[in-house]
Amino acid sequence: IHRILRDADNMPTGYGRARYTVPRQLFRQIAARDGGCRMPDCNRSVRHCDAHHIHYWRNMGLTNLENLVLLCSRHHHLVHRLDLELKLLPSGQVETTWRDGTHRTSQPHGAPPKRRGP
DSSP: OOOOEEOTTSOEEEOTTSOSSOOHHHHHHHHHHHOSOOSTTOOOOGGGEEEEESSOGGGTOOOBGGGEEEEEHHHHHHHHHHTOEEEEOTTSOEEEEOTTSOEEEEOOSSOOOOOOOO
């Protein structure tokens, strides 16, 4: 038995360690939030993107909305090849850190994240 996290609309927001592959419903939520590749200055659309685990699955990363961002194929390979660090900020921005310590942020192309609470 695995617990599936759901939002206020009963949509799944996370599968934890139960699944590596991102289910279609969860991918749609990521796509609505991100709107395309989240690397700075990239404008590739959702249809050219994969869901990337920010904290790698092999390092016990979770298949949850908060741990996934869209990256186009080119940038997905680049993140893994160069071991770039990505961080999803509460504002919806993604901060990318290169090995030399350089930071860049990208704005979401999609809808802002839903606020929780009053």
